[in-house]
Amino acid sequence: MTSLEPFGARLRRAMDERGPLCVGIDPHASLLAAWGLDDDVAGLERFSRTVVAAMADRVAVLKPQSAFFERFGSRGVAVLEKSVQEAREAGALVVMDAKRGDIGSTMAAYAEAFLHRDAPLFSDALTVSPYLGYGSLRPAVELARENGAGLFVLALTSNPEGGEVQHAVRADGRGVGATMLAHLAAENAGAEPLGSFGAVVGATLGDLSAYDLDINGPLLAPGIGAQGATPADLPGVFGAAVRNVVPNVSRGVLRHGPDAGALRAAAERFAEEIRAAVDGA
Incomplete structure (x- = not known):
């Protein structure tokens, strides 16, 4: 197996060349209907292939949401496999939004499914949940390193319920979300030009200056567009770390299909607005 350049380095280059934008591939039933498609495998395939064909040669990152494919069973997963392959062949990096999290051999199996170079669903990075303890992610961290892939760890998410766990304070006085950021900074220590282990941090959360977002890794930022955040909000939310932010837009782009x-x-409008906000920070 030939070695693959680390995800962080490939992401930094893609963001510099194509702009720091991640477009979601979220074929939920309401979007299929809005596109005039049936809520079936044929509609799923038409939707996904249209997004990939329109975007994969120009945006830095595409992020398929695995659940919207899995709901159609094996035929839906087959569409997901093909979409990942075609997106990567066209030059986009693929972040698989599957939010996997478990312990031991089960976590290792999830990692094999998405982070092993020979897996049908191999993606450049995978979203993972650390709330069985950050150490439970070790099999995914190790396999990602071996295969030039990356992780995005849920740290400070945009959903209101997330604070129940992420804002909880440990016995040592450190918040749970802050603890996840510290773990990621340790994973990325010494990496250049950017580490491969990122955090999911919502763009809707307002001023995050109380948190150390300088993890030397990417910050995947949902919330732009339909959830209410705008590109102009990014410097105020992320401060000095804004150049490492990968803003995610899904419905704000997909509704135009x-x-x-x-x-x-x-997508080009969002990319230009994001670049202007980052460059002006």
Whole structure:
């Protein structure tokens, strides 16, 4: 197996060349209907392939949400496999949004499914949940390193319920979310130009200056567009770490389909607004 350049280095280059934008591939039933597609495998395939064909040669990152494919069973997963392959072949990095998290051999099996170079669903990075303890992610961390892939660990998420866990304070006085950021900083120590182990940090959370976001790794930021955050909000939320932010837009782009030109134009507008906000920070 030939070695693959670390995910962090590939992501830094893609963001510099294509702009710091991640577009979600979220074929939920309401979007299929809005596109005039049936809520079945044929509609799923049409939707996903349209997004990939419109975006994969120009955006830095595509992020398929695994659940919307899994709900159709094995045929839906087959569509996901093909979408990942086609997106990567066209030059986009693929972050698989599956939010896996378990212990021991089960976590190792999840890692094998998404982070092993020979796996049908091999992706450049995987979202993971650390709330069985950060150490439970070790099999995924190790396999990602071996295969040039990365992780995005849920740290400070945009959903209101997340604070029940992420804002909880440990016996040592450190918050749980802050603890996850510290673990990631340790994973990325010494990496250049960017570490491969990132955090999911919501763009809707307001001023995060109380947190050390300088983890030498990427910050995947959901919440732009339909959830209410704008590109102009990014410097105020992320401060000095804003250049390592990968803003995710899903419905804000996807609602412009099924016309490929309209999808591309929407993505380009977001990318330009994000670049302007980051460059002006």
